[in-house]
Amino acid sequence: MDIEESIVKIEEFLSKIDEVLLAFIFGSFIENRLTDESDADFAILFSNMPDFKSLNKIKSGITEITDRDTDIVILNSASPIIKMQVLKRGRLLKKVNDSVYNEFFLRTIKEYDDLKIIRRPQEQNILKGRIYVRD
Numbered sequence: 215m216d217i218e219e220s221i222v223k224i225e226e227f228l229s230k231i232d233e234v235l236l237a238f239i240f241g242s243f244i245e246n247r248l249t250d251e252s253d254a255d256f257a258i259l260f261s262n263m264p265d266f267k268s269l270n271k272i273k274s275g276i277t278e279i280t281d282r283d284t285d286i287v288i289l290n291s292a293s294p295i296i297k298m299q300v301l302k303r304g305r306l307l308k309k310v311n312d313s314v315y316n317e318f319f320l321r322t323i324k325e326y327d328d329l330k331i332i333r334r335p336q337e338q339n340i341l342k343g344r345i346y347v348r349d
Contacts, residue, residue, distance in 0.1 A: 217243065221307065223279045228258075228308045231272065235259045235314045236289065238304035243280075245303070253283040256307075257300040259318055263290055289318070294325035 221239065228237045241255035242248050256276060264272075269286065277284045287296055301322055309315045 217248070220280050221305075224276055225307050227275050227279060228272075233261050233264060233268065234272075234308055235261055235310050236306070236318055237308040238300050238306055240300050240304035243282075244305050253285055254280045255285050255287070257287040257289050257292070257296070257304060259289040259314070263288070294322060294329045297322040298326045 221244075224239070228234050236259040238257045239255065240257060242252040243254045254276065258272070269288075273284050273286055276286075287300070289297060289300070292300075297318075301319065306315075
């Protein structure tokens with residue numbers, strides 16, 4: 215099965231899971247860097263944090279469709295850097311509605327901008343060859 219066929223089947227699979235509010239695929243699976251060893255990377259925003267059994271069921275379902283190891287990033291608890299990468303480079307597979315997507319998008323941008331402000335002094339010191347911030 216080719217990548218697009220797999221993606222359509224994954225979209226169908228995820229559409230039946232009410233707890234999944236947003237789902238993205240990202241990484242080598244969609245960036246023309248797919249090798250035999252590549253896994254399939256997904257990022258999912260849930261209505262509530264999933265338990266192990268629920269998450270494993272989703273992971274197993276996707277693995278069965280793709281015939282590849284599957285990694286799932288839980289967007290509810292992911293870092294702003296990961297969320298931003300998913301927004302920039304990922305492909306949206308499921309969106310329950312525009313409001314959920316817009317809220318996630320705006321929150322991610324704010325968290326990422328806040329992080330950049332906090333990290334700016336450290337990054338400048340690294341560029342100067344110093345690791346720790348000193349006045």
